[in-house]
Amino acid sequence: MSHPALVPGAVAVVTGGASGIGLAAATAFAHRGLVVCIADVGDDRLAEAAAAVRAAAPDTTVLTQVTDVSRREDVDALAAAMHARFGGTDVLMNNAGVQPGSRMFGAEAVWQRVLDVNLWGVIHGCQAFVPAMIARGRPGLVVNTGSKQGITTPPGDPAYNVSKAGVKVVTEMLAHELRSIEGCAVTAHLLIPGFVFTPLTARGRTEMPPGAWTPEQTVASMMHHLDAGDFYILCPDNEVPRALDERRILWAAGDIVENRPALSRWHPDHAEAFAAFVKAGRPPSS
Known part of the structure; x- marks a missing residue:
């Protein structure tokens, strides 16, 4: 069974839709x-993106709109255009993101830009679109693109x-x-990609690293999880299977419960304990 909002004729908006995921x-x-x-x-x-989608799904209607998600007025204009x-809108994917690199004591402008796009862009999308999606009284779908870095928060x-x-x-x-x-038919889901080779992660590389997934593999996994009704869409890649992700996430939560140093996974005093914790969670065949 597919998600009830993913039906022919439904309207989908994808921010950050010109490349990658x-x-x-x-x-x-479009294929659906x-x-x-x-x-x-x-x-x-x-x-270029619209041409690529039309080439892949010739019978689909594809529109584009220049939108800076950090600007609420741009997102409001996007929602208004879809309504008009x-x-x-039936499907909203708040996916736009930037990753210029940052440092704890680095430039405030970098911090501001990242938070404006990655976080406020999602908030803007939800506030501009979702109330009207609820009011329509029909199945709706919201997918927000997160990251494993927002869960285990590695240094850097x-x-x-x-x-x-x-x-x-x-x-x-x-x-x-x-x-x-009561009666709401709109659902929300968190996409948590693994290592995906996109313009955001390429960092000058032209060949996909063997450990990475393609955006298409990631989205195929996303669609499978959406059809299953999963909220947390935790995607593996060619380096990290789900079982390892689960142990990393559990260890990160354990820092609080066990009163370990912050980010102890990367602390040399806990390296041996973390390795043993990961090993204990592996299936016998691994």
Whole structure:
């Protein structure tokens, strides 16, 4: 059974849809017969993305709109355009993100930009679209793109980690809110990609590392989990299976319960204990 919002003729909006996971998601929605609106920055990038989706799914209606998700007025204009043309939106994927790299004591402008796009962009999307999606009284779907870095918060790039930790909390609260509204047919889900080779993660590389998944593999996993009704869409990759992700997440939570040093997974005094913890959770065949 597919998610009830993922039906032919439904309207999907994908922010950050001009490349990477967003473009793969727009293409997957188009293959299911949805009308797709790709929102991103840059007319040329949008035109190329729309052409790629049309080539993959020739019978689909594809629209584009230049949108900077850090600007609430841009997101409001996007929602208004969908309402004016189609009467509303059925599927919203808040996927736009940036990762310029950050340092704890680095430039405030970098922190501001990352939080404005990665976190406020999701908040803007939810506030601009979701109330009207609820009011339509029909099945709806919201997917927010998070990150494992927002859960285990590894050292380095603190602004990105903070933004994605915020996305996790926002999406959890949204899902709870939606469940609490009588008769609401809109659901929210948190996409947690693994190592995905995209323009955001390429960092100058032209060949995909063997450990990475493609955006298409990640979106295929996402669609499977959406059809299953999962909230946490935890994606593996070619380096890290789900079992290892689970142990890393449990260890991170254990820092609080066990009163270990912050981020003890990377603390040399806990290296041996963490390795034993991971090993204990592996299936006998591994």
